[in-house]
Amino acid sequence: MIGDQTKPEDFKNERGGDHSHIKGWGIDRDPKNDPTYPMKHRTDEEIEGYTWERPEQQPVNIEVLHSVERPNIPAVFGTAQPPEGLSGAIRRFAFKYSESSYGRWLPLVMADRIGEIEGIVDDLKKGHIPNLFAEHGLKSEWKYNRKKFVLKSAVTAAALAGVLLFLTRDKKD
Amino acid sequence: MLAMNYRGPFRIRADRDRPFPEIEHPEDAIVKVTRSCICGSDLHLYHGLVPDTRVGTTFGHEFIGEVVDVGSSVTKVKVGDQVMVPFNIACGKCAFCKQEMYGMCHEANPQSTAAGGIFGYSHTTGGYHGGQAEYVRVPYANVGPTVIPDWMDPDDAVLLTDVVPTGYQAAEMGGIQEGDTVVVFGAGPIGIMAAKSAWLFGAGRVIVIDKLDYRLEFVKDFAQCEVYNFTALEDPVVFIKKITDSLGADVCIDAVGAEAAGDTMNTMLGRKLLMQGGSTTALHWAINSVKKGGIVSIVGVYGPIDALVPIGNVVNKGITIRASQASVKRLLPKMIEHVKSGTIKPKEMITHRIPLEEVAEGYHIFSNKLDNCIKTVLIPPSA
DSSP: OOOTTOOGGGOOOOTTOOOTTSTTTTTTOOTTOOTTTTTOOOOSTGGGOSOSOOOOOOOOOSOOOOOTTSSSOOSSOOOSSOOOHHHHHHHHHHTTSOTTSHHHHHHHHHHHHHHHHHHHHHHHHTTOOOOHHHHTTHHHHHHHOHHHHHHHHHHHHHHHHHHHHHHTSOTTO | OOEEEEEETTEEEEESOOOOOOOOSTTOEEEEEEEEEEOHHHHHHHTTOSTTOOTTOOOOOOEEEEEEEEOTTOOSSOTTOEEEEOSEEOOSOSHHHHTTOGGGOSSSOSSOSSSOEETTSOGGGTOOOOSSBSEEEESOTTTSOEEOOTTSOHHHHHHTTTHHHHHHHHHHHTTOOTTOEEEEEOOSHHHHHHHHHHHHTTOSEEEEEESOHHHHHHHHHHSOOEEEEGGGOSOHHHHHHHHTTTTOEEEEEEOOOTBOOSOHHHIIIIIISOOSSSBOHHHHHHHHHEEEEEEEEEOSOOOSSOOOOOHHHHHHHTOEEEEOOOOHHHHHHHHHHHHHTTSOOGGGGEEEEEEGGGHHHHHHHHHTTGGGOOEEEEEOTTO
């Protein structure tokens, strides 16, 4: 690796250099590639506004939160995990705000964290005890990064032991 | 069916009792997944950085498979077709699709007008389950899914659904002119493909910056470029100026996004405290390393909230910033051509093939860069 001690004169930019050893060099070069192309193939569509022939509407059989920046629900949408519980109530609140507002995004982050707790409760209700070792993929940590695994385990065990000792101390002392 | 199930940051599992997807719209198809990938941007979800990532969601936006059912209006693919499915869900009819900006379809995402619809990428991109499963619902099947040519290896095909076109578009948006010096920040799969693609546009010099030696060694061979480890540099921006005749690079590409390392303040604000839409270190370096009047191309993924960038330098240097989710459908024909000619060999990036049942291990390995991981493919048991 080259470090910070490199001198500028060690390098030269190579315009017109020989790149014949690189397969495909220059085959897609395009001198007309200006800052609006290729992201946009210009048409008059936008000038006409929200007037395109819309695809058929997917039936709305679940609660779909939609941005206040659009007038409707798009023709198709995902049906994964409709809002429910406390996290769902927070999401409904968040969707009252626009995408340019912290009022939209910060409550959603909070709802995600509450959703995690709701997920654990839901698992327990179904008789499923989450296997945190497996869910964190720690088998691979043991396999490929054993030193760090042992160190982290030791620190965690020490911290837990400390908390346990603190909680079970004789309060008369 | 078996599918990945998100339970919270750093916690996922494969559950066998997930419901089968159903046709919910006449243009839907159901695809039996034969391969799916874990993308670097999936790690943003896995790390809890993307708002509205709901527990119970199945991730996965890079996948291929066999069509097993179609809605009444589907005419472009049929049951039995082997298809690659672009990560963008696009209607093909809205003003943005008609301009070939398939990553910004206005008919696929209720939750956000900024983002289009993406498979398995939180409710911020539409609330769809993704392809890290045995089966997946694919909306707008007349638009996105593309039949895999007989001669194409499925390992190449699955990488054409996101990483290859995204890396290619990063270079394309750079407006690279013959002889230009291009600096790519990030040697993950997208950065690797961006570096490779920069040559196709006639770059004179391609430089990749990262902190992981094994990835730098890989990209040096794969993309025949210069590589530097920023942890060995006192200041990466000063270093790039030094090695580019003191003026800076013509084009800088941010192929890192929200989880960039290298700056404590950005790491704390963006990755630990979630007070901005990700750590913007790579973008800072790109803006400050590019030549006056140069172009910064962003394909690294950031969250939807504000993020700190040196906008004053953008103004003073007259920089053009170009950024987008890749328009996979637009680019697929060219990518297929490049794979056929041997110009691009995507499958060489695959380092890990993991059964879908062990998806949690796959994420942990990729997230922690264990076992020299570059690209992980998940294989469902029914594939």
